[in-house]
Amino acid sequence: MQCIVTHTDLDGVISAAVYIVGTGVGKDGYSVLFIEPAEVAEKLCSLASRGVCRAVAVMDIGMGGNILRELLKCISSGLGGVRVSWYDHHIWDPRWIEELSRYVDLHVDAGSKCAAGVVAKSLNLEAAVVMEYVDVTCAVDSWDFHRWEAPYLYRYVDYIKRFYGLDRAFRDVLDAIERGVEVRQFAEWVEPFVERYMDEELRILASMCMDVRELDVEGKRVCIYYRDFDIPNQSIVGNALLSMCGCSIAAIVRPDLSSISFRSRDFNVREIAGKLGGGGHQRAAGAPLKISSTLRISMSLPLPAKLKRTLLYNYIEKLLKNAITSI
Ligand SMILES: [Mn+2]
Structure with missing residues (x-):
């Protein structure tokens, strides 16, 4: 089983979908876990000890001194042969990179505006449909919103997270990318969710x-x-x-x-x-x-x-x- 550990936001969702598309893992060959950065050591170590993952890919999860110390406790003993790769765009201290790269296949690029971009680049993905989703995700994650689709996907994922869970958003996005649905079509398709979100948003902002x-x-x-x-x-x-x-x-x-x-x-x-x-x-x-x-x-x-x-x-x-x- 290919396990994916990713962040609980749009960048996390898109990163995971891009990874699946890029590696070509089949439908029953993977599982996705959405986490907050502070949980990464605990989740990664417990996933490895359960023995269901042949490999774990971590994405859009930043590093910190405390997190690293906790992580090294289990990762330095080899994780029972589970291969770990890590894709991120947050700022890492060079010492963290040096330390962790002894155990993990690290892809950290602080110059990228989103983790989805790091995943796409590392897997040499260039397909226009995929790169458009990445571009919109980077427009959200860097908060510059240079794409009109950005506020749509941003609110859509937030809405789905609240009412259905992020697995549902992940499946929708992956399905869309696999069927070649362009990101602007996807943004139109999620409009009903975004409308409901905006109704609530405007109601709250008004008072x-x-x-x-x-x-x-x-x-x-x-x-x-x-x-x-x-x-x-x-x-x-x-x-x-x-x-x-x-x-x-x-x-x-x-x-x-x-x-x-x-x-x-x-x-x-x-x-x-x-x-x-x-x-x-x-x-x-x-x-x-x-x-x-x-x-x-x-x-x-x-x-x-x-x-x-x-x-x-x-x-x-x-x-x-x-x-x-x-x-
Ligand atoms: Mn991110």
Whole structure:
């Protein structure tokens, strides 16, 4: 069995489909697992130990010091002869490349705008139909949206992920590519999903700036926003808070209250996330959210949405003020 371990987004889905097309593995010859980067060591090692994979291809999964240490624990013992190849376009420290390439067939190209591009190049794929999907994927992943199909495929995968699971998106895309369906035809075909997504997106965006709690912390305009649904996604919400609502720091609470994420264009939000036990990048970071049991109970009661929001915002406001002033 050829196993594929890939990221839970459009780039992950397209990378996997391009890989299957490029290697020509038959329908029953592969399995695909969608994961977050932090899970890669655990998933890869457990897949190898189960003995069902002859080879594992990892795609669109970045590396980090902690991830590498965890990974080396099992990979350096040989993984029972399972061959591992890895395709990525994130930035890797040269030492990570050196270390991991002793055990893994590494294809890392930080100059590529998406992992799907790295997969296509490594497998010498040049077919126009495939390369068009890759181009659209890179337009999404690099956030430049230079193709009109990009916002369609982006929202389509997000919608399918939420309601049907990414396996379904993967099968749709692979089927389309194998039948020679051009990416612009595919974008038209997914329009009903994108329309439903956009309806929800516009509904949320219409009241977003009124639903935020604004704080002034040391001259920074901090906005707290609670999303009570997964659509639109975190990046769209973060972008709208900064550009439409004029926030200088956006603090977004996930629907399940499990975590809080930060976006900013001028401030290093990694520091704030760090104070709350999280991390990330300078402009986009996140932290786990530990809410009190009283608040958790209140949030599950059939109270008016507005009241719940107020209770939650009061709590987050205190948390953020403490975190930011202690930096
Ligand atoms: Mn990517």
